[in-house]
Amino acid sequence: MAATMIGGAFLSATVHTLVEKLASTEFLDYIKNTKLNVSLLRQLKTTLLTLQAVLDDAEEKQINNPAVKQWLDDLKDAVFDAEDLLNQISYDSLRCKVESTQVGSKTNQVWNFFSSPFKNLYGEINSQMKIMCESLQLFAQHKDILGLQTKSARVSRRTPSSSVVNESVVVGRKDEKETIMNMLLSQRDTTSNNIGVVAILGMGGLGKTTLAQLLYNDKEIQQYFDMKSWVCVSEDFDTVRVTKSLLESVTSRTWECDNLDILRVELKKNSREKRFLFVLDDLWNDNYNDWDELVSPFIDGKPGSRVIVTTRLEKVAEVAHTFPIQKLEPLSNEECWSLLSKHALGNDEFHNSKNTNLEEIGKKIAxxxxxxxIAAKTLGGLLRSKPCI
Structure with missing residues (x-):
């Protein structure tokens, strides 16, 4: 039963990764410049999301329902085939990027994209994608026959982030942290209004919030800034809520007022002539006017004041940043394994021979x-609760 649970979590993590990859800006930008069928990729993403919604229910029912177990086993094969195909596309994207840096003119770059060999490659991928979409759609149809449902009880708003971080289980990001630290502590001003904005960009689950937490709690940062405040913005952008949260943080008191003008005046008053660090985590709104209104109370801060923005959307980063955008890359397999093992056993070393099987499973999952x-952490926690696998 434990092995079955791990297998189900393994599948959920893979589907989550594929959906995030299909939605990533880098992946979409590459697709636009090729002969790949965009509608098939959208169809693939939609089908994966449909299947993802019922995986929790399927993982529970497979224990007593052989038909559901067979459905899940067959789905794993189909999903792993989809993973292989998207990896092939990612590899081709990287190859084109490398080749484009070696080609001097844009004319040659365009020729590289659309020359005969690549047309053949894209045609082959499109054919594979069509077969894959049809296969996954059959699984989506069968879910209804099997009575699989969305586990609505488990679907809830994501818990807002906070500035608190457990550094003992953080892996990697040392170079990224050092780069951003230099920006935050830089003596040079990047704008005329004393505010320097560092945008951390990356797909969901890549560790943007964790990196911001590490920076926020760094001892050197704490000594350098006169005041700090952390707000989780999220998709539901509300200027009044964000402004109030910043004000409540810097004044250490609750504000019952919802009058935006009063809140902004008070925030401006409390941040005037102070070097502050504000973190706006998980920002989705890419409207420049909204951004300008949000940060207008900050302009009287002491030179050297900084704002960190974390976002999944490149356009948001482009609107907000004054320093170079910091785009996070995925962790290496070794880093994923280290993180997974920290959460699985509380450390990243397997000295005890009885954990041989667990280590083998863990490395495969990593x-x-x-x-x-986020995938490594989630699956590490599941492995931690199943030590007898």
Whole structure:
């Protein structure tokens, strides 16, 4: 039963990784410049999301329902085939990027994309994608026959982030942290209004919030800034809520007022002539006017004041940043394995021979995490609760 649970979580992590990859800006930008069928990729993403919604229910029912177990086993094969195909596309994207840096003119770059050999490659991938979409759609149809449902009880709003971080289980990001630290502590001003904005960009689950937490709690940062505040913005962008949260943080008191003008005046007053660090985590709104209104109370801060923005959307980063955008890359397989093992056993060393099987399973899962820390952490926690696998 434990092995079955791990297998189900393994599948969930893979589907999550594929959906995130299909939605990533880098992946979409590459697709636009090729002969790949965009509608098939959208169809693939939609079908994966449909299947993802019922995986929790299927993982529970497979224990007593052989038909559901067979459905899951067959689905794993189909999903792993989809993973192989998307990896092939990612590899081709990387190859084109490398080749484009070696070609001097844009004319040659365009020729590289659309020359005969690549047309053949894209045609082959499109054919595979069509077969894959049809296969996964059959699984989506069978879910209804099997009575699989979305586990609505488990679907809830994501818990807002906070500034608190457990550094003992953080893996990697040392270079990224050092780069951003230099920006935060830089004496040079990047704008005329004393505010420097560092945008951390990356797909969901890549560790943007964790990196911001590490920076926020760094001792050097704490000594350098006069005040700090952390707000989780999220998709539901509300200027009043964000402004109030910042004000409540810097004043250490609750504000009952919802009058935006009063809140902004008070925030401006409390941040005036102070070097502050504000973190706006998980920002989705890419409207420049909204951004300008949000940060207008910050302009009287002491020179050297900084704002860190974390976001999944490149356009948001482009609107907000004053320093170079910091785009996070996936963790390596080794880093994923280290993170997974920290959560599985509380450390990243397997000295005890009885954990040989667990280590083998863990390393295999780590390779399937797609470099996403959230996947490694989630599956590590599941392995921790099943030590007898």
């Amino acid at each position: 390779r399937k995490c797609g470099g996403l820390p």
